Amino acid sequence: MKPFDYVRPATVAEAVAAAAQPGASYLAAGTNLLDLMKGGVSRPDRLVDLTHLEGLDAIDRLADGGLRIGALVSNADLAHDAAFAKSYPAVAEALLSGASAQLRNAATVGGNLLQRTRCAYFYDTASRCNKREAGSGCDARGGENRTQAVLGWSANCIATHPSDFCVPLVALDAIVEIEGKNGRREIALDELHRLPGDTPERDSALEPGDLIVAVRLPPAARGFAAHARYLKVRERTSYAFAVVSAAAALRIENGKIYEARLALGGVAAKPWRARAAEDVLRGVAPTADAFQEVAWRALTDAKPSGDNAFKIELARRIVVRALTLAAAGTPARMPALPASPFASTSGAIHA
Amino acid sequence: MPELNLTSAPAHLRHGSNIGQPLTRRDGILKVKGQATYAADNHPPGMLFAVMAVSSIARGRVTSLDVTAAKRHPGVVDVMTPDHKPRLAIDPEIKTNPFVFRMEVLQSNEVRYANQPIAVVIAETLEAATEGAVLLAPRYETLPALVGLDAGESFVPPVVGVGNPTENHRGDVEAGLASAEKQIDAIYETPPQYHNAMEPHAIVAAWDGDSLSIDMPTQGLMLSLGRIAELFGIAPDKIHIRSPFLGGGFGSKGLMAGPQVLGVMAAKLIGKPVKLVLRREQMYGPVGHRAPTRQRLRIGTDGEGRLTALDHHARTVSSTFDDFYEPAADASHTLYAAPAIRTSHDAVRVNTGTPLFMRAPGEATGSIALESAIDEMAWACGIDPLALRLKNYAEVEPITGKPFSSKALRACYEQGAARFGWSKRSLQPRQMRDDSGLLVGWGMGTATFPALMFQAEARAAIRRDGSGAMEIGAHDMGQGAWTALAQIAADAVGLDIDRVEFKAGTSDLPDAGIAGGSAHTATAGAAIHSAGAAVVAKLADLATRDERSPLFGAGNAGVIARDGRLIRRDDESRGESYAEILARAGVAEVEARGTGAPNPAAMEEYAMHAHGAVFAEVKVDPELGQIRVTRMVGAFAAGRIVNPHLVKSQLFGGMIWGMSFALHEEAITDRRSGRIMNANLGEYHIPVNADVPPLDVITVEEHDTHVNALGIKGVGEIGITGSAGAVANAVWHATGVRVRRFPIKIEELLT
């Protein structure tokens, strides 16, 4: 392994200072970063270990009704926090549909947001990849690309962002709190991840040294608790990334949808908020026709980036199903197979 | 190696016969406690770490390696390259016997496949060696890679598998097809697959002068020993290999592979013990795999669903430099009673490591195609798939006309179908739903695998303290040989299992043959059985010739060995203990050897196979196409069951692998570079626990007096066959969509 410096700052300020130099990288649980280092994909000169920082592992209910989740809270702890899961069920469901129990026990909130793409050509250092090495080309184009992006991609990069967690978060207007060289700032999660355009080497809006300290859910986010689902189609029942996923959240009053939120995962370089499609549902009854209309609207701009046209049709169907499930109501208990189409499998079989 | 401390008396040990008892693994506690030493757990003093640098191109030549940069890295001791390596005694390209395959051990700069070893960095730490390998920054002259089943001109290989004829005929297939009322003509594709044993290939090698000590997982101690001896020009008795445990092999550890030879070379180069362990991604190349296939099946039936002809052709690939051809079409030889059968193969050469044996080589690939085609035919005829199979039940082996040594397949069909509830299946597809609206499908497949025997020898002893010993260089690759063979040994010497010291897993013991072909229990078991019989005969000799013995005059044939005593057959009240016999004779122990081998006369006369019937239920989301297997029942007839517990585990494993074959496994190869894009266990999908439904295994009683003295057929591989097809057929039955390219993917079902 390439030798690197390892620093363990005691405070956020020290961490930001230590990570400001080029070649530095924050280390959270390392479930993504260490894999990338072992494969020679990331070769940092300095690791700034965040795991000993104080105060970043709390889940705080805010006076305004919002919620603040520290960047070091583990994916498992967050998902299993009963109050959290009750208020933001789709987020908990998304978390529990990701990776494996062991990985979720380790993985952190900050690391999940900033995990890198799973594009196989990004991982394969012998391939050309604009994201790994700016300007080198993109071997995913014309390669094995059936799981790549159908929205927001460019000729320079067709990769997707793999996080499940981010999908309901972006639907719920989550906000990211950042500590940087110039102090604290916050941005909408929707603005954290970047579409590739001409600079796919930049995954996010963060500047060198920027540290995510927390993710905040605004007060309005809990208004969807009664009708919120995450649905993830994948190629085995567990321990696989989404082929396509969707988070759907509704506020239903008197049989009419008052407000709808919809985001897609596995389709673009960022968690894909489908705002225009949400508007279709404002003030209408939750019907199959309305959901179909949403699905068409959400995928209007989609186009295949390779052998992946099926993902567009699949995404439409997932949108319809996720909305249907959300309209039916959040289940009283977390399904045994969270976010799975088989979540509600029962025994009885009939012709 | 310290003495293995196997659990001598497992929890539910019963006295009396040992064979047939469901003992838990005697090495289980060691494994659970992390005390079972696998090869890579060994650290002899002064040991260095070796890491392979592997090629990122699939075809061409290495033009430069920055050895200076690698050596400059702190901790790096040396870099082994084609220009700097110990000489081998023979050219590894020479095939000295049919089980020798060519390997890449730095004999030239040529690159023949991606992930081929091109250098070995030796360092004081694993980290330094790993970084040294990166710093080599190889440059290449790259040629266009040959990739896929259409990579070039096809040819007909001289043989497929190990010496099977490429083509087989019986009857007139074209006439059979022409006269058929119903015909199926379908093409199925299976992808390249990799064994991915949990334990990667590893070696710790230490030279002492011209003696060589090796820790290495192997399914074939003696084959490995012989190969090392010829490559390094040393006498076999100078080599000692220890392989007490394998973390899975599945065929990939059957033969000495290049990387392990590189470990021995590195140790020789540096004059110190060396450990070399493959990284997961390095297992996708130099250690074998299952080749992709494209299979065309043409089947004809008369108006009643009776086969008139079966034509099975398989296209496969081999490497550009060696020959192994997946004998996929041979799966059609034994199951269905077609009056006319033809099987044939052709192949193209591609830039991969040479494909090799992978659990049920040929049977697994061929079975999913054959069972799918039979299912398609049943639908074409409007007949239940089980009824169609019964109509075409082979009373004699179809391709040869030989009778079966035993065949309880009918009972497998009956018991499996009853347990599954098959009779309630709708004939039409896409008819069944569960109450959450998911499509439900039921499918079945027939399982079959030949009952093979290799050669083995064992040494048995009975000691003055009344205990026994059995020695055989057998291999426990997780299947439970430490337990099942010890059970056979205990019965062979007429003692309880905890009175027999059972030794296995090292090369100084008698040759147990290869642990492959589902033949290890049968072969090693036969050797143990005959060694036991021989040692008991010697002991009986001592007693019956001694007039002071109550057995005096009983003659060899007249005594039975039971519970540590010899007893007169005609008068069970007369007998004496082993200890008494040996004490009186003043001998410390008696010992004898015995062998196990195929019986050519029986093989000439009979077709020998294990059989089974697998039933699967899947659920499919009607809109989203995601599939989940929800139930599987397998009924297998495989002769005598030595340990029902271990056998069940083998069959479970096989059935899960079959499911994996139908739904998950595929090495995704970039068609331009020839590199495998998912050479890791995150993206090379196999079923996870959540994918594995309740599995139900029935072992059907079967007595076979021809296969071997103990009547054992193998169970290691048969579980995959039948299962893959059953799952695929269930997907069709659920959806009405017939997918002929495996694994079945979501997009195929988005209708």
Ligand SMILES: Cc1cc2nc3c(=O)[nH]c(=O)nc-3n(C[C@H](O)[C@H](O)[C@H](O)COP(=O)(O)OP(=O)(O)OC[C@H]3O[C@@H](n4cnc5c(N)ncnc54)[C@H](O)[C@@H]3O)c2cc1C
């Ligand atoms: C086999 C496998 C399967 C997986 N399956 C799924 C899945 O199905 N769904 C899913 O969503 N995820 C999946 N994951 C990804 C997993 O969720 C991430 O690896 C994990 O969330 C990363 O968290 P971490 O704390 O380990 O981050 P690390 O690996 O430590 O860091 C990841 C990146 O984030 C940066 N970083 C971390 N914390 C901060 C911070 N506070 N501020 C700024 N930068 C930071 C690091 O510098 C690094 O670049 C899988 C991972 C594996 C290995």
Ligand code: SF4
């Ligand atoms: S799609 Fe993006 S990440 Fe993948 S190879 Fe192309 S540039 Fe790299």
